[in-house]
Amino acid sequence: MTVLQAHRLETSAHSLPLGVARLPxxxxxxxxEAAGYREDEYLVSGNANAWTYDEHGQAVPDADVPYTTRILVRRPVDEARFDGVVQAEPLHPEYDTAISWRVLHPWIMRTGAAWVGITQEPRIAESLRAEFDPARYGRLSIPAPSLRYDIVADVVTALRTRAFGLWDGPEITRAYLSGWSMTGSFCRVFLGEGFHERRRLPGGEPIFDGYVIAISSGGAARAGYPGLSNGPDQPTMRDPRRIVGSHGVPVIELLSEVESETHGPVLRADSDDPxxxxxLYQVAGTSHDSTGPHHVDTNQEQYRxxxxxxxxxxxxxxxxxxRMDFVARAVFSLLDRWVADGQAPPHAERFTFEEEPCGEIGDxxxxxxxxxxxVLGGIRTPWVETPVARYHPxxxxxxxxxxxxxxxxxxxxEAMTWLAGHMTTFSADLLIARYPTAETYLTRYRENCLAMVGAGFLRWEEVEPLLVAAGHRALTLLPRNRPVPAR
Known part of the structure; x- marks a missing residue:
């Protein structure tokens, strides 16, 4: 369970990393470059434990296995801008996509944080090695799925301890692990199977100072808690590890309406116990795919x-x-204040169900x-508090x-589009009844944006783009008695 070697890969017009920050x-x-950031890619080799379950269903090491993975690191060029924070994410098995980067990049680059994405899925490692770019990635090897948890811990430990030249900047004072959908479930398993407690920095401090588990429901059958490997001997649907326990650092679950529909059996109370x-934050009017502009990702276009x-x-x-990403950036900021300053974040109202959940995992x-x-309840986004449409998950x-x-x-x-949200615009009569003029709508929308800022669930810099989008809706849908203001 340690990094043994790291090698920086050169980038050129003819050899780009998969998921390069910008596709020329x-x-x-x-x-x-415009934001004063740089991107580096490394091959990282080491040994990690393969894990299995014993007869009591507890995680036990099975074998010491060599691996070679790759990581992408984005950080400020000017070291004085670095704020000490590293946002780490296991890259998503779907084309090694960086969903946390997609969601957080405006905030990361505004605050001077760094980001690291870590390839951890055996199938994508094999595809990179054999199909995508054998010359660049011919050494990649992740022989078993259960290696992934130690691989991610190895990489971030190496960054924080400056091993093998992976990090030569100022001290990393805080590191967070986050994932979305399947990689959100990765974070839940990392916690549930004891990797947070088991893997420590040399001084005994945790590798990760906080976690965000996003658009992943612990009640979503196999998807919510995939366990250590792809084998049949995985934790049962009733296993308590599906519920986030106490780990000594803050953990936030951030869900859309889709995941909330199956999360009933694993709901737990908020806690400020050290x-x-x-x-738990549930965002009204969002779906599984409300994670922000997909043009941020270059991976699929590179494959194509x-x-x-x-x-x-x-x-x-x-x-x-x-756009769930508007709320998510505020949530990550709340997490950082919780860790850095001890300032507990606000509580949020939760969704309610049409009927009492039966308690069966997966339903x-x-x-x-x-x-x-x-939807009723949850974090009340302006597009739900000042609606011009019904939002379907x-x-x-x-x-x-x-x-x-x-x-x-x-x-x-049907399963693919079950994750996709859509909207049904209100009838003209209903729109006029709710908003006699476009100015009425925009005034209410602005008030709801400011209320979210006051509650801590929206950052000031996000208000303007939301108001611009609202102005476009008003021009299309509503009458006005004077020009519609842009902000």
Missing amino acids: GTAFGVDL ADRYR RRGLPVPSRRILETPSDA AVPLARDEHGN HSTPVPGECRPSPWMPMAEP
Whole structure:
């Protein structure tokens, strides 16, 4: 369970990292140079434990296995800008996508934090080695799925201890682990199987100072708690490890409506106990795919350019314009204040169910909704508090227009679009009844944005883009008695 070697990979026009921050000549990605950031890619080799379950269902090491993975590191060029924070994420099995980066990059670059993405899925490591770029990634090897937890711990330990030149900047004072969907479940297993307690820095401090488990429900059958490997001997649907326990550092679960439908059997109370700091935040009017602009990701476009299969998904309805990432950036800021300053974040109202959850893991229970079909409770986003549409968490596939990737566990079109949100605009009569003029709508929308800022669930810098989007809606849907203000 240690890094033995690290090697920085050179980048050129003819050899780019998968998931490069910006894909030249396209609209894909983020301009790091303009933000004063740099990107480095490394191959990292070491030995990690393969893990299995004993006869009591407890995690035990099985064998010491060599591995070679790759990591991407993004950080400020000017070391004086670095704020001491590293946001770490296990890269998603779907094309090694960096969903935490997609969601957080504006805030990361505003605050001067660093980000590291770590390849941890054996199937994508094999695809990179054999299909995508054998010359660049021919040494990649992750022989077993259960290695992934120690691999991620190894990499961040090496960063924090400055091993093998992976980090030559100022001291890393705080490191957070987050994941979304399948990698959110990765974080739940990392905690549930004891890796947080087992893996420590040389002085005994935890590797990670806090966690965000996003759009992953502990009650979502195998997807919510995949366990150590792909084998049959995994924790049962009733296993208490599905519920986040006490780990001595803050843990936040951040859910959309989709995951909340199955989360009933594993709900627990918020806590400010120093040994068990926990929050659950459920974001009204969002779906599993409300994670922000997908053009930030370059991975699928890079695969497509090499003639390799990429997925497609189209729905019959109007795609939702909800943006969970606006709330998520505030939530991560709250986590950092909780760790750095001891300032406990606010509590949030939770969703309620149409009926009492039966307690069976994997069963989705509809959420209670108002007379217009929007969810009740949760963090009250401005598009739900000042609605011009009903926000649905699930959608309907266009026949013949949904193709999964080779790594997607859901191959059926109905299952793919179950994760996609859509919106149904209110009738003209209802819109006029609610908002006699566009100015009425914009005034209320602005008030709701400011209320979210006051509650801590929206950052000031996010208000303007939300108001601009609201102005576009007003121009399209509502009458006005004077020009619609942009902000």
